[in-house]
Amino acid sequence: MTLPLAAIALGLAAAYAFRLWAFPYGRCIWCRGDGIRGGTYCRRCDGSGRRVRLGRRIHDRIRREYRNGTR
Template sequence: MPSANLLARLAALLTFGYAAYYLLKCTVSPFGRCRRCSGTRRTGRKFARPCPRCDGTGLRQRLGRRLIVWARSEYRDGTR
């Protein structure tokens, strides 16, 4: 039976790997499909108006990308 230490290391490695994958994905493809309109740019069926969340673009900035931009601006502002 594997020890608890080995399972903890494996869990930490998987978590780190997923975080690294997500940050790479946010760097390569910073925009994802809007969840409200599913990338169709419209909401509702009767009155097809532009989606208010994505402003009719069908794309939204990923959370990880927002974190990357925030960290870069904090670093830049702190080193001035």
């Protein structure tokens, strides 16, 4: 019973990792991807309407720490 669940969890984790690699940016939650909030440019995304997704930020931080630790 645990083997199929582990396989499903591993498959979902692999799919999420692929999605982070293929699409590292998501819509800004503050301006809903418009880039404008309250009549001016959104401060959170600098008016682009895109932001780095949480999983990608975590991946980048881990990679940066590993790189700095091996120097």
